[in-house]
Amino acid sequence: MTNMTMVQALNSALDVAMQRDPDTLVFGQDVGYFGGVFRVTDKLQQKHGARRCFDAPIAEGGIVATAIGMGAYGLRPIVEIQFADYILPAFDQLVSEAARLRYRSGGEFWAPITVRTPYGGGIFGGQTHSQSPEALFAHISGLKTVIPSNPYDAKGLLLTAIEDDDPVIFLEPKRLYNGPFDGRHDQALKTWADHPMGEVPEGHYTVPLGKAATVREGSAVTVLAYGTMVHVALAGIEDSGIDAELIDLRSIVPLDIDSIVASVRRTGRCLIVHEASRFAGFGGELSALVQERCFHYLRSPIARVAGWDTPYPHAFEWDYFPGPARVTAALQRTMEA
Amino acid sequence: MTNMTMVQALNSALDVAMQRDPDTLVFGQDVGYFGGVFRVTDKLQQKHGARRCFDAPIAEGGIVATAIGMGAYGLRPIVEIQFADYILPAFDQLVSEAARLRYRSGGEFWAPITVRTPYGGGIFGGQTHSQSPEALFAHISGLKTVIPSNPYDAKGLLLTAIEDDDPVIFLEPKRLYNGPFDGRHDQALKTWADHPMGEVPEGHYTVPLGKAATVREGSAVTVLAYGTMVHVALAGIEDSGIDAELIDLRSIVPLDIDSIVASVRRTGRCLIVHEASRFAGFGGELSALVQERCFHYLRSPIARVAGWDTPYPHAFEWDYFPGPARVTAALQRTMEA
Amino acid sequence: MSNPTKLSLHVPAPHARPGDPVNFDHLVIPAAGELRCPDIATPESQLRDLPFGLIRVLDAEGRAVGPWNPSLDPDHLRRGLRAMLLTRLFDDRLFRAHRQGKTTFYMKSTGEEAIGAAQSLALNATDMCFPTYRVLSWLMARNYPLIDLVNQIFSNEKDPLKGRQLPILYSARAYGFYSLSGNVGTRIGHAVGWAMASAYKEDDKIALGYIGEGTTAEGDFHEALTFASVYRAPVILCVTNNQWAISTFQGIAGGEATTFAAKALGFGIPGLRVDGNDFLAVHAATDWAARRARANGGATLIEMFTYRAAGHSTSDDPTKYRPADEPKSWPLGDPIERLKQHLILIGEWSEQRHEALVAELTEAVRSAAKEGEAIGTFGKSRPSTREMFEGVYKEPDWRLIEQRRELGV
């Protein structure tokens, strides 16, 4: 075990995968010589050669299309989309091709690709360096969507995603790359060095998809979150003094429905927290599922804390970003209701 | 008033708009000389000239990008995407550009464009001529999404969409183009001639966005639907013998939340019906909204009838398509629960 | 900088619409054998005239002439003729099957059979093509079982694609035929990725990606060309310019301004323009590009200049937008007739043998159709409904298991 930031943990996962499997390769914009704008592919080209880690043209659709073709041949390509905001030019390739290939070909071809991309806000990135597109992918049958919240999970989930034979969208909460962030933006930056989940094995290990983690046990209300919002929700729970149970979904497809239902049936209350815009966001699906399966156990309405239904506004970062105060207030409403 | 099919009503809306406003023009694949693969633009080129109604290259992204530029200049372009399954190459243009232009430019530029596209199943179109992508658009702040269920609404809503200064995604239920369809696929085809909403004024009129229509009044349960599913839900209600209230949303953004909440508070029960895959579909948002606003009025869990979480399978059309029997069964479960 | 002339919007239109006399006068058709055939090692900078020429081998009399003459042995040519004929006859029969309600959809490749057939025979068994829906002759040339085609078209119990896919959107990995989809253009980049993978593995396989001339307008085409050029992928990218995209003529895709082969010039790769109805020319150009690719010379773009003689699909009536007699007036003739004429001319074929072959293949198609009908036409027989829930992922998750249970299958 060593202490790693999420960037180092992801870099280690890629390095381990490339060492173990000669059919894995990494490409994307600026990932080669430079090592990626967030340094996640740092030194991979030096270690594994330009053949296995190289820069790609600025063509997200082409990057994913090329990866699908490589996957069909038998490789396991891992591509980086520089920001999740820029994954949309590849949306058709992901939805119409990667997600459908196995099904429509009767199992003759499939796309064992991993698409890594930093997502989410909290970095004053403005409209096009801050968005959270997970709901768009969750709706697509044939895709898996994974969102880690800490270095240990990030490495284990990424290795699982790479070894998975289905296409995986791997959303990396960029605000957590170099330290945990609980939304208290006016306080000193924290580092992963002081966080238990910053302890990461150097070698190979996996964290399964579809298994949520209970970050905090509690009896009063179940809080569902993923990515950066896991830390924000925890802060909001602490401030509220409410004995909430916090579940980190870790992957939204596959979704760990059993853990969710078991917890809500125990607590009788539920709050869903995500960064993405609220309307038709993934919180809608979570709310519907919980409501369908826990109706008679619910003592108050399932609540949602999410981004507003606006583009991500540069100057209003902390008015848009759903911080701990909004979580606390929602928890209180949920308990009172 | 004359009797029109939905195709004729849409064609009439385009013709009226082009007559009234010289800044409206129509383009898309095969919409010019040929008049569109579904005939919606039939004779528009003959009447208004190739300058105002012309064929476009097979480049959905380019079609939408060009329309946005025309809109920024001051025109009101109306484009056709041949099938909603093929709108994804234009997804980035719709989300990153059309939806954001007004906001990010501080109101200096906007995209008063209308993007028409046939969507939905029931025609044995297989995986790529049957999909319902409305949830993907509903999540995008800055876009409006409209889905008519009959000729009268289709014409009035399309005219409103064209005159609207925001970008509108106009989803046309292709299974309803030439007659109402209630999902009873083994019965004789119906025509709009026998349907009251097939009576359509020849001239200009509008149907507002954001106003749902109550198709059937009832006291036992509220059924929310749009597009083809309005007719299917009605058939399912009839078969069930349950006194359900059926609401046709007509536009999902803007959404007529008031009518929905008022009805559910009255009935205390709710069923949501859509054709799209269930997981993270628009039904999730509807369920969450109803649950948040009607929690203390609900007597049974809000239920969803939707497409399965698979690609749209050619040979299994009627196993995939959510027909009246599934609506009836869900209504019964909802009443018993 | 004031403006003398008012601006006006140019909207391209074809030379003839229904009611007009057929008009191909604008087509410049160089004589067979005219264009030079450079060595495969020639740098692209010395090949920039090729996209504006037309590689033709068979002349009007059916002689094979000029530097591109592949001098293939007669058996090879007869295999090609057989594949083209079989495609033509199969298309006709299954198109009729649609009219008879035996299937939901069909698309013919009539007039374009030389392309898939010659390329299938020019490339190796281990190479992979990324087809459009109009290269059935690729499979015919590799003796793909007719019954598997019929079963897929009928979506019956024996459908190799398990009822999940629209008719004719085949997948045949063992025959070097990648999975088709209704979306056009989205697989051209897969061909490039597959070829890059082959190069990555220091393998010797190459890829062939097809795209229609109308679909070249998609960004996918440009991105595929970019990757192919940048990484020197061993891939042949083939634009089948059959003049039409449903009702839209090739001018709307850019054909009024230049050739489709000229798109290669923007990427520094060779661009060849080929008479797509000339089996020998298609074979020779494909072989040239394949040898260049296998020698690490990278990608070649080939425009196959041809004509879509039939309607776009069973949903289409071409007499609505082009003169009814345009197909039979195509100046480059019919690929089957032209190869037949050549074989007879060189004394390797005869009218009698041709009739016998037609009879044999007609029977082969008939019996395959009958066999498929016995299993079941569309709706009469189909795979287990469970197949609807299989193959979404390698393993179904709880959603699919619950939904399958809800449906009771």
Add this chain to the structure above:
Amino acid sequence: MSNPTKLSLHVPAPHARPGDPVNFDHLVIPAAGELRCPDIATPESQLRDLPFGLIRVLDAEGRAVGPWNPSLDPDHLRRGLRAMLLTRLFDDRLFRAHRQGKTTFYMKSTGEEAIGAAQSLALNATDMCFPTYRVLSWLMARNYPLIDLVNQIFSNEKDPLKGRQLPILYSARAYGFYSLSGNVGTRIGHAVGWAMASAYKEDDKIALGYIGEGTTAEGDFHEALTFASVYRAPVILCVTNNQWAISTFQGIAGGEATTFAAKALGFGIPGLRVDGNDFLAVHAATDWAARRARANGGATLIEMFTYRAAGHSTSDDPTKYRPADEPKSWPLGDPIERLKQHLILIGEWSEQRHEALVAELTEAVRSAAKEGEAIGTFGKSRPSTREMFEGVYKEPDWRLIEQRRELGV
């Protein structure tokens, strides 16, 4: 068809990385005045050599030579010099402002100032440019108020974009400057649509669309070129080839295989390749394309051959991926120095006047910065939080009204 050579994957690499000596030996730089200047009415088929040449007017001594010499009057040239200088000085000051925490982000156009400046002056006030984030000099040449730039960069109360947009992603409709966004490439098609609209209205306005050489890999670029060619849109499409895309050299975008101007050949439109650091050459090429467009001659693609002298943005350190002294070694020099040298040579400028101008503009920038700082730097002042909820739609719907209420603003 067995394979002698094993396939291998080619990954392009630049000629020099940090630690290596700068190496521009591979660049072929024709002499100024060498390339012919055809009449604007010349058909594209007779222009196919141009994408491989380089339009240059200013020679090493600063003389304006050759057929492309636009012979502009000295006032016009001084306006250009002023715009370029102002851009350079403004960039330096606001870049420092970022280091001082006064803004969250900044991007310079150092070394590329000639492009926006010359094109802004070559086109009409009513024309519209669809910029990249690297053409600030367009606005400077049109005297856009510096204070509005500063306020936008500080996202303060007076920010014309109301705090919604990242610094430097300006929008200035009245100055012919379309709304920028962080996504690259997505507006190039808007330029074509805008130009088509102008033609549709029989107007006389033309559009200018910018795209970086790295971004030419996006499908958007291809689709824009396709529409521009098919409908003969009155648009100039401009590739600013500054050799780098963040850390990625132009070879990864296809520059190893051919020129970016050559992309025009695939669409049958003229492709001009221009010394982007030569104000006169940029002006002349732009004027040529503009006259052609206004005469209904359609679109022209121009590659501006230049060099990104600064880092990509405030988030970038170029010494990590290229030799530190590469910028000052660029063989085509500095656009400001070159125009200054020319003006002095023709007796229309002097070191003294230059120093005076630098002093004047430095002060103008300083006072604008100070004025902006007085209103407030980032975080110290900002527009009303209500602006977050405005402008999503023309009129907010219930969701935005409720959410604004929930936030209590």
